[in-house]
Amino acid sequence: MVDLALPGIALFLLLNLLAGMLRVYRGPTLADRMLAALLFSTTTVAVLLILAEWMEQPALRNVALLFVMLASIISLAFVGLPGREDLEDGEQ
Amino acid sequence: MDSLGLYVLAAAVLFGVGVYGLIVSEHLMRKLFAINIMGNAIFILLVAASGPVEGAPDPVPQALVLTGIVIAVSATAFALALMVRLYQETGQATLSSRDEGDDG
Amino acid sequence: MIGFLLDGLIAAGLVGLAYQAVTSRSLFRGIIHFVVFGLTMALAWARVGAPDLAMAEAAIGAGLTGALMLVAYRRLVEDRRDAPVDPGPAKSRLALPIAIGSGLLVGVIGLSALFSDVEPGQAGQAVLADLQQVDLGNPITGVLLLYRGIDTLLEVAVLLTAFLAARALAGSESGTGSPTTQGPETPMVGALLAVVIPLTVLVSVHLLRAGSYEPGGAFQAGAVLAGAGVLLILSGRIAAAETAGLLVRMGLLAGLVSFILIGLTPLLHGGPLLALPGLWAVYFIETAMMVSIAITLVLLFAGGGGLKRGKHG
Amino acid sequence: MTAEALALIVFLPLLAACAAVAFPGRWLGWIVRIGLLPLPVLMLAPTLAVLDQNVIHLALAGHASPLGIEWRLDPLSLLMLWLNVGITVLISLHAGVSFRPDSDRGQRFWPLWLILFASMNALVLSADLFNLYVTLELVTLAAIGLIAVESKPAALRAGMRYLLLALMASLLYLLGVGLIYGQTGTLDLYLIAEQIEPGWLPVTAMALMIVGLLIKSAVFPLHAWLPAAHGNAPGPVSAILSAMVVKVSIYMIWRLWFWGAAGWDLATAANLMGLLGAAAIVYGSLAALVQDRLKMIVAYSTVAQLGYLMLLFPLASTLAFQAASYHLLSHGLAKAAMFLAAANILSSVGTDRLQRLAGVDQRRPLDVFALALGGVSILGLPPSGGFVAKWLFLEAAWHQQAWGWLVLVAAGGLLAAAYLFRVLGVICLHPRKRLNRRQHREIPNLASVAALILAVSAIAAGFFSAPVLSLISAGLPPGVTP
Numbered sequence: 001m002v003d004l005a006l007p008g009i010a011l012f013l014l015l016n017l018l019a020g021m022l023r024v025y026r027g028p029t030l031a032d033r034m035l036a037a038l039l040f041s042t043t044t045v046a047v048l049l050i051l052a053e054w055m056e057q058p059a060l061r062n063v064a065l066l067f068v069m070l071a072s073i074i075s076l077a078f079v080g081l082p083g084r085e086d087l088e089d090g091e092q
Numbered sequence: 093m094d095s096l097g098l099y100v101l102a103a104a105v106l107f108g109v110g111v112y113g114l115i116v117s118e119h120l121m122r123k124l125f126a127i128n129i130m131g132n133a134i135f136i137l138l139v140a141a142s143g144p145v146e147g148a149p150d151p152v153p154q155a156l157v158l159t160g161i162v163i164a165v166s167a168t169a170f171a172l173a174l175m176v177r178l179y180q181e182t183g184q185a186t187l188s189s190r191d192e193g194d195d196g
Numbered sequence: 197m198i199g200f201l202l203d204g205l206i207a208a209g210l211v212g213l214a215y216q217a218v219t220s221r222s223l224f225r226g227i228i229h230f231v232v233f234g235l236t237m238a239l240a241w242a243r244v245g246a247p248d249l250a251m252a253e254a255a256i257g258a259g260l261t262g263a264l265m266l267v268a269y270r271r272l273v274e275d276r277r278d279a280p281v282d283p284g285p286a287k288s289r290l291a292l293p294i295a296i297g298s299g300l301l302v303g304v305i306g307l308s309a310l311f312s313d314v315e316p317g318q319a320g321q322a323v324l325a326d327l328q329q330v331d332l333g334n335p336i337t338g339v340l341l342l343y344r345g346i347d348t349l350l351e352v353a354v355l356l357t358a359f360l361a362a363r364a365l366a367g368s369e370s371g372t373g374s375p376t377t378q379g380p381e382t383p384m385v386g387a388l389l390a391v392v393i394p395l396t397v398l399v400s401v402h403l404l405r406a407g408s409y410e411p412g413g414a415f416q417a418g419a420v421l422a423g424a425g426v427l428l429i430l431s432g433r434i435a436a437a438e439t440a441g442l443l444v445r446m447g448l449l450a451g452l453v454s455f456i457l458i459g460l461t462p463l464l465h466g467g468p469l470l471a472l473p474g475l476w477a478v479y480f481i482e483t484a485m486m487v488s489i490a491i492t493l494v495l496l497f498a499g500g501g502g503l504k505r506g507k508h509g
Numbered sequence: 510m511t512a513e514a515l516a517l518i519v520f521l522p523l524l525a526a527c528a529a530v531a532f533p534g535r536w537l538g539w540i541v542r543i544g545l546l547p548l549p550v551l552m553l554a555p556t557l558a559v560l561d562q563n564v565i566h567l568a569l570a571g572h573a574s575p576l577g578i579e580w581r582l583d584p585l586s587l588l589m590l591w592l593n594v595g596i597t598v599l600i601s602l603h604a605g606v607s608f609r610p611d612s613d614r615g616q617r618f619w620p621l622w623l624i625l626f627a628s629m630n631a632l633v634l635s636a637d638l639f640n641l642y643v644t645l646e647l648v649t650l651a652a653i654g655l656i657a658v659e660s661k662p663a664a665l666r667a668g669m670r671y672l673l674l675a676l677m678a679s680l681l682y683l684l685g686v687g688l689i690y691g692q693t694g695t696l697d698l699y700l701i702a703e704q705i706e707p708g709w710l711p712v713t714a715m716a717l718m719i720v721g722l723l724i725k726s727a728v729f730p731l732h733a734w735l736p737a738a739h740g741n742a743p744g745p746v747s748a749i750l751s752a753m754v755v756k757v758s759i760y761m762i763w764r765l766w767f768w769g770a771a772g773w774d775l776a777t778a779a780n781l782m783g784l785l786g787a788a789a790i791v792y793g794s795l796a797a798l799v800q801d802r803l804k805m806i807v808a809y810s811t812v813a814q815l816g817y818l819m820l821l822f823p824l825a826s827t828l829a830f831q832a833a834s835y836h837l838l839s840h841g842l843a844k845a846a847m848f849l850a851a852a853n854i855l856s857s858v859g860t861d862r863l864q865r866l867a868g869v870d871q872r873r874p875l876d877v878f879a880l881a882l883g884g885v886s887i888l889g890l891p892p893s894g895g896f897v898a899k900w901l902f903l904e905a906a907w908h909q910q911a912w913g914w915l916v917l918v919a920a921g922g923l924l925a926a927a928y929l930f931r932v933l934g935v936i937c938l939h940p941r942k943r944l945n946r947r948q949h950r951e952i953p954n955l956a957s958v959a960a961l962i963l964a965v966s967a968i969a970a971g972f973f974s975a976p977v978l979s980l981i982s983a984g985l986p987p988g989v990t991p
Contacts, residue, residue, distance in 0.1 A: 007198040059247040059411040070259040073423040095203040100306040102207035108299020113218025115291040141691030143314035150320035151335035166358035172268040173362035317694035322576035361654025364617035468571035
């Protein structure tokens, strides 16, 4: 049962991601998309940590670490986009 | 079929999506998405095409893909700079107009 | 079985995201999908037993490429508000058949390559056999620096060339301004930087050191370090300058020059070209490459020839 | 000695490029000289070694293949190396004037120029399929950076189209490399040749790599990007693009075809390649005939002349090898001369539209002379280098009783004559002098002298063919019998 638990959780988290992606896809506001994208990175970190245990590849923890660093950078890069409201208007 | 086969199938579809995007997209940045997606598809095939060595994946194709990723980002960065410059000069980020006879 | 489900989900996600990236209505959304595609790609690499590639893809393929795309998008929007940014997709009757045809072709090639009974690669076997004599735990770092060093050397040259070519384009006109965020004075940004910058440096040094015995290495570490630089630019602490100062230029070239010079030294006493004189040389070159990669990527992001203190520096 | 010389031939220009980035300003001129001028002298050691031993292997980092990467110098790669060194140094004379090292443009130009030079040297030496991919990417990026260095809209657009196609081409090549590694477990071209059997996967892999390289070398019908890119680049860049950059990928196809797939029966595919070449010759020449800009005419002429290099595949004899290699050499020299001359005329008159060039022979006699001499070699009149190449092609076709190819080579010469005489006719035979004196801008003599030296070398190549031809016949691929 235990060997099913870890991949099961990973699968569940991935399904969560899929739901999150629906938000990225549907929007409607940029904030929704942003939050979904952030959710994506945190969930991926969790998936990677679980995979590290399950696949017995401790190196994947380093990958997770890297994801955490990237999340902060990408979020600031998103926030830094200027005039995003009128962009969104123009493109919808 | 094992997991690697699944990823090879995904790579095939990704390549198709990339080709489709390359043809359909007018905007240069979308063309770059498409080329990068095709590149990733090929990277998957590169790793999948070689058999394991002593039970572990062969390190050589992985090193090649690592090199490939860095080259892809270099080319993409330059292409983006070229696109921005083209846009500043012409107001277009596409290749649609044909004025090659221009001797500027 | 459950692993197969997991892989199926990741594979389906890859395809969906890729399709969204190339066809989504707005370009901005396309970029988000592309970045998320890259992150999913990293998961896929983790699943097929390639953690080095997972790291490289997450940091370079998704993170920095995404950041570069965002900043390019921003320049497009800012430069000419009158011109339409995105003309939308073209109609082509041939697109779908060609795409399906090439996808099928690649699929047939890939599957038959996968299921043809391949021998273990001679090169891979030789690498693992030779690494027994060297105290280097990560075979990929071994391939990159000891056995296929010239690939890596030229790869660093490719990155430098991309920067030089992009710099040669950047005219004196508008559009070279650094992409700072709107509210760098807000206390949150300062606090974020105070935490994230030292952490980023720490993580990159960790990844660099890890590269000798487990997945990691100069490229991944350099990309994370570049992330710190990108943060500093976005918060207005540093900005693009017309020309590079001496320090930036030295950092830009450190990797390539030290690799070439160390690679040439064996010739002085009749040794083979590019034979690194010891593991210290591997570490030295990797460190120099990390610095060069980080600075090159930051300069590409800043969109200028050099760096200077920013408005909020 | 040879190892040291080869190392410097690749790394000296690369180090000079780094120095040019590190110390911009007054030192740049000297850095460039140090990076370029010792190269012809350094070439002597490898040349003597090849004359002595025919083939030189150099295992980089002391690891022979399959573990490491090998450099391999044989007569064909020696010829390419000499061609690259010679043409680059001569074009650099011109670039030294048109991109003065102390100017802002010069500082953007020279690092990329040096990297392009170094990367082509590295490409010619490499015998490793993946290393070839890396060097080819370096060549492409540096070349496109140079095309766009003046940021004219037409050049930017041409560069962008070139870049997208080149990236796609690299992906096809890379997929082929991956399949080959999966099948053989090695990346060294010569080890692959021993192990690979013509099953459907290896054939597909070869086909993918060759199609990718055909795109990069702009062989008909994949030539669409070339005329715009070569016609809109700055003068020295057009010259090196036509003289060397497209040739190195054709060189790679030769390597894959004749050395990599040595034992395969490729008769049908070879005829197909020959037909592509034939179509390139006819289409390129006809397109050159209707262009109204001088540089575009020269660029379409490149499309046509590349077709001759494809005739090697169906003919595949000693004579054909000598012909194709000599064509590579003489076309490189002649085309570089013509592009430099055209660039001089363009920057002097302010336009290169043909109808406005009437009477330019009185303003720029040296450039028109260089253009004419280059043209003589392109259309294969004796005693030029081009004549030797075309004569050898005719002889090769004659010996194999391949009458179709024979007629094609002869007709190609006539077509070339048509578009070149059109150019010279407009420039020199004109009822009244229409060139406005006020539009005329002085440019330094050295720019014209560089074009003239290249043109004279293209003619002189006709007199000194014997040692080169015997060198080439010493380095034939395994399948080809003398």
